[in-house]
Amino acid sequence: MCMELNFEHLQSAHCENGVTRSLLKNIGVHQITEPLAFGVGAGLFFVYIPLIKINNGPVIAFRTMPGLIFKRTCKALGIQVVRKKFSSKEQAEVFLNECLASGHPVGCQVGVYYLPYFPKEYRFHFNAHNLIVYGKVDDKYLVSDPVMENVATLSSYELERVRFAKGVLAPKGQIYYPKAAVIVTEDQIKKAIISGIKKNVYNMLHIPVPIVGVKGISYTGNKIKKWRDKLGLKQAGLYLAQLVRMQEEIGTGGGGFRYIYGAFLQEAYTYHPIDDLLEISKKFTNSGDLWRTAAVQAAGIYKGRVGSQEDFNVMGDYLLEIAEMEQQAFKALSKINWRS
Amino acid sequence: MKKEDVPQDLSSLGSITKEVCYATDNSGKYVTELSRGWDIKITALEAAWQDIEGRIEAARRKVLNKESSPLLFFIERGLMDIGILADYTGFWKWQIKRHLKPAVFKNLSNKKLQRYAEVFNVSVDDFKNMNVHGT
Numbered sequence: 262m263c264m265e266l267n268f269e270h271l272q273s274a275h276c277e278n279g280v281t282r283s284l285l286k287n288i289g290v291h292q293i294t295e296p297l298a299f300g301v302g303a304g305l306f307f308v309y310i311p312l313i314k315i316n317n318g319p320v321i322a323f324r325t326m327p328g329l330i331f332k333r334t335c336k337a338l339g340i341q342v343v344r345k346k347f348s349s350k351e352q353a354e355v356f357l358n359e360c361l362a363s364g365h366p367v368g369c370q371v372g373v374y375y376l377p378y379f380p381k382e383y384r385f386h387f388n389a390h391n392l393i394v395y396g397k398v399d400d401k402y403l404v405s406d407p408v409m410e411n412v413a414t415l416s417s418y419e420l421e422r423v424r425f426a427k428g429v430l431a432p433k434g435q436i437y438y439p440k441a442a443v444i445v446t447e448d449q450i451k452k453a454i455i456s457g458i459k460k461n462v463y464n465m466l467h468i469p470v471p472i473v474g475v476k477g478i479s480y481t482g483n484k485i486k487k488w489r490d491k492l493g494l495k496q497a498g499l500y501l502a503q504l505v506r507m508q509e510e511i512g513t514g515g516g517g518f519r520y521i522y523g524a525f526l527q528e529a530y531t532y533h534p535i536d537d538l539l540e541i542s543k544k545f546t547n548s549g550d551l552w553r554t555a556a557v558q559a560a561g562i563y564k565g566r567v568g569s570q571e572d573f574n575v576m577g578d579y580l581l582e583i584a585e586m587e588q589q590a591f592k593a594l595s596k597i598n599w600r601s
Numbered sequence: 602m603k604k605e606d607v608p609q610d611l612s613s614l615g616s617i618t619k620e621v622c623y624a625t626d627n628s629g630k631y632v633t634e635l636s637r638g639w640d641i642k643i644t645a646l647e648a649a650w651q652d653i654e655g656r657i658e659a660a661r662r663k664v665l666n667k668e669s670s671p672l673l674f675f676i677e678r679g680l681m682d683i684g685i686l687a688d689y690t691g692f693w694k695w696q697i698k699r700h701l702k703p704a705v706f707k708n709l710s711n712k713k714l715q716r717y718a719e720v721f722n723v724s725v726d727d728f729k730n731m732n733v734h735g736t
Contacts, residue, residue: 272621273621274621274623316680317652318649379617380614381613382614386681408620409617409618410619427685428684431688499648505645506642509645511614515602515623520602520623520624523631524623550602553641559645
């Protein structure tokens with residue numbers, strides 16, 4: 262088999278935003294930028310799950326569950342999606358080849374543990390990565406990984422391995438793509454922006470669980486103050502390192518996705534010229550900046566430069582301040598009068 | 602974050618690809634800027650790896666002291682736990698726990714060793730003898 266679909270590789274900050282943007286562009290929906298995909302998909306989130314451990318640290322996420330950004334964005338724009346998971350590796354490859362043969366570049370959920378073009382230091386058992394397969398030449402699949410500057414190739418064995426990675430959120434060969442080309446109107450995008458913002462306001466302010474949203478941020482801030490006594494300095498440092506990695510590592514665009522959200526609100530303004538959107542965008546920029554200031558404080562601790570209880574208090578207080586800022590920002594978003 | 606403040610500290614990823622960051626320009630408008638890495642997250646990753654290296658070393662010592670089979674060493678080196686390894690190999694967790702005992706490990710069939718070796722990307726011989734080449 263030898264085929265290469267007409268497909269333009271675009272680099273993005275975050276893999277799922279990037280896959281969404283590229284697959285939509287490929288069916289003729291050119292308007293959806295990375296920030297729009299992220300905002301319409303209500304991507305901004307926070308959750309801290311103390312009981313589940315990943316890589317010996319707590320689960321901390323700054324964005325919504327994997328898969329939801331693509332799903333919500335397509336739904337909001339009236340785009341039908343094909344999505345499939347597989348129990349059989351053979352069937353997964355047959356289906357992939359059929360998609361390519363019928364001219365569809367496809368999104369694949371993969372684990373990064375066996376992903377050969379990632380540097381070894383980054384290859385943890387992390388299964389929520391996304392990439393696009395857009396062709397096959399001999400035994401090499403052509404891969405557009407949105408976080409990479411350049412395209413890559415994977416042998417069928419390599420691709421099978423990452424599509425069937427195991428562990429938390431195992432991808433089970435998951436494949437997805439927009440079913441057919443559509444025309445998306447400006448009016449649809451305007452509505453999608455509003456519904457995306459409303460969804461995000463709900464997720465950050467109103468989910469009645471203490472570990473989620475802005476409440477989750479202050480919950481984590483209070484926990485951090487106790488980490489030193491509870492875990493010991495070394496383990497507490499490792500937990501903070503985990504927090505920083507989730508916040509800043511490949512795909513967040515910096516500041517735990519808060520900058521991408523700020524960019525989204527600026528783009529939302531071009532569709533809905535309401536001055537509040539620009540003001541609230543600045544609040545998210547400030548929040549992202551404070552997340553990064555907190556990361557510098559955390560680094561002081563995990564590098565062993567500082568480590569007194571007072572240093573943990575300062576760290577925890579940063580999160581409390583961030584929670585307050587983001588609460589105000591989302592409240593302001595919830596009060597926007599979209600008709601004006 | 603301002604565009605000119607996007608950090609450019611070379612990370613191991615940075616030598617393969619730069620990352621897209623979002624930052625504001627002079628007029629306050631969001632733009633994208635490529636970053637080669639940030640010292641703060643480089644050291645976060647290093648802290649995680651130092652911890653892992655420590656656990657690999659501890660496992661190596663246990664294997665050399667015959668307190669555990671080489672499987673423990675490869676589990677730590679592979680950043681695995683018994684649950685993930687069970688998923689990858691198709692063994693039950695209780696089987697893996699048994700295989701961690703040197704006496705049981707010694708009598709494992711070549712076929713079972715092969716299942717482990719493939720998951721750990723090593724040869725059966727290297728698996729049995731706790732050999733690793735390069736990285």
